[in-house]
Amino acid sequence: MALLSSRKSYDKVAGFLHRYDNMLCFVCFVVGTCWFLLLAYSDLNAYTYFSENALLPGLVESEFYHGHQAAQYYQALKDEVKKRKSSSEELRNRIPMSWMLDKFAEIGLDGYSQNYSFRYPHEAHNEVYHRGSNVYGILRAPRTAGTEAVVLSAPFRSDPFEDNTLAGVALMLSLAKAFRERTYWAKDIIFLLVEDDMIGMQAWLAAYHHIYSEYIVPGELSAKSGSVQAAINLEIGTDKISHVDLSIEGLNGQLPNLDLVNTVARLCRRERVIPTLHKRSDAYAPDSWNGFLHSLKTMLLLMSQLASGSPSGSHSLFHRYSVEAVTLRSFKMKGSKNSVFGFSEMGRVIEGVFRSLNNLLERFHQSFFFYILPSVERYASIGVYMPPFGILTLPVIIKALSLWLSCHVVAHESGSEGTVPSAEEEKATDAAATTFESIQHQNEQNLPTVDDKTDFSSLSQLYQCNRYILVSVFFGVVAFYGGNVFIVSSGQINTSASVGLTVGLIVLHLIILVSPFLPFWKYIMCSQPAVSSKQDRVSDMHVLKSVALLAYGVLLGITAVINISLGFFIAVIYVPLLVCGEPKSYRLLKLVKGLALLLISPACLCCIAVTLHALISQKPSSVPLSVDAVVTAVKDAVMLSFVQLHLLNNWTYCLILLAYFPCWALFWFIMWH
DSSP states (O other), rough: OOHHHHHHHHHHHHHHHHHHHHHHHHHHHHHHHHHGGGGSGGGGGGGOOOOOOOGGOOSSSSOOOHHHHHHHHHHHHHHHHHHHHHOOOGGTTTOOHHHHHHHHHHHHHHHEEEEEEEGGGGTTTTTEEEEEEEEEEEEESSSSOOOOOEEEEEEOOSSSSTTTHHHHHHHHHHHHHHHTTTTOOOOEEEEESSSSSHHHHHHHHHHHHHHOOSSSSEEOOOOOOSSSEEEEEOOOOOSOOHHHHHHEOOGGOOOOOOHHHHHHHHHHHTTOOOBBBTTTTOOTTTSSHHHHHHHHHHHHHHHHHHOOOOOOSHHHHHHHTTEEEEEEEEEETTTGGOOOBOOHHHHHHHHHHHHHHOOOOOOOOOSSSSOOOSSSSSEEHHHHHHHHHHHHHHHHHHHHHHHHHHHHHHHHHHHHHHOOOOOHHHHHHHHHHSSHHHHHHHHHHHTTTHHHHHHHHHHHHHHHHHHHHHHHHHHHHHHHHHHHHHHHHHTTTTHHHHHHHHHHHHHHHHHHHHGGSHHHHHTTOOOOOOOHHHHHHHHHHHHHHHHHHHHHHHHHHHHHHHHHHHHHHHHHHHHHHHTTTTOOOOOOHHHHHHHHHHTHHHHHHHHHHHHHHHHHOOOOTSSSOHHHHHHHHHHHHHHHHHHHHHHHHOOOOHHIIIIIIIHHHHHHHHHHH
């Protein structure tokens, strides 16, 4: 009776899922997506607050009165850059090393320089090494033995464009002079100026933590301090500022501790400096419909940057060493003539941040590391955004379970048909043929029976799954490790490395697209033994798709833990199409689904993402986007992800080609079986 009850429950669950699985998938997808997007609404998120009470931001009086000194440094630095550029073109964008060391000596700091060399991975066959230098000064804390330190850094960019950082370097020097006059520092302060942006920063961090790679060869540091607790990176190009943009997105979707972000934002407001995210200030009425749309756009812009995995500034490289860091970028918004400020206000903000960091007794650990910001003042933590993401990805599990149960029902019915009932069973069946209990009793008698056909069916399903999965993984391995081959081949035919890499990956996509229609593919992959029935072949495909969906669900879950933004965008794009059934009777529907599956391939999604980014970031007065511009942007994006993998350890290139590309290939093979 227990077995009969279990069988009844099994049949009920299987029947319910078989009947309502599509409806359940649709409801879960819509609810999960809407719930996640509604996190930008003020009632579904919370105000930011401080978990680390030792920070005490804004409770001390500011003592920075060196705004005029920063202006003098700014003018002297511009004159020095002009003089160096006029003397030699090779000195373009190179740090005036002797000038900086002299300024550190005048202030009273210990000044040091570091040389490094690096080569790009696409230039590996030429062994071309580039060289650069960093300069840094250390303010030794008078009250401690130098076991802890904080960093104030700035990249050196002197081109006469909006992204030059000369004003930030001048402000850093004036802050060093102001900090040198105080005796309350309990941590060493390192003032760091780097060349080549993130490459120079990576060289300095690698030497500081004794971590090396084959592409960046850092020189040894002449002097070091203690364990770095936090870092602030300045990218300020002018002395006339209206807003300060907080760049918090790190490498591979990492974020700094929320307490550090709150500290910077709180001190900005204290000095009446407007903090922004992606150059967007907080909505005036977040409870209104327009306020919700404003916050939603800010949240999606933040998530799009995190989803790319690319670092948004030199601060991103500190995160992999468990150092909390943010980048402060200044800009002047049009129509903000009455709210322009300069070095004095910005200096007081940074001074307040460092005095708050000086109070820390331990590393940042109490506040959140996993969160989403719809505005500077509001946040949604991991405990808030994971439930809607779980509901969003639930259709994958529902569909996989439905297919799995349907396969076992088919296998059970097939096994029942192949068993010859005894005379007593025939008599009992004839006596109660019209009752549901007698039918279930017959199934109960047949459940333990395992014949040759059932064994063959199980082996066939296992074989069918393994060969499709292995072929899909093979294509992913070729795509990932073939990148160097594609680049070397491009050198043989005198074309650029970006063209060779992009064309090589597109050729792999084309091979996957045409493989199901080739004769040898149908002979090897789609062949079935003659004794297998059509019902067995359908069951094989159900098992294969069920396994593929379960693997995809696990992959989405892992991605969400590492990078929730990337996991969300992939789930929204892929889940609706993957849980759809395979059209069999209508060729038009099959063609439509094949076209949709083609549009969500990694190559097409890269083109779509690059085009959308170009359209969003395009200025109204610029030339309309052309096909050549899109193609160039796609090549640059692919090459950038390849370079960042080897130089900065960005996982996006690896994750897409070794995980999501094989999954897409597997579903393409299932589609055209």
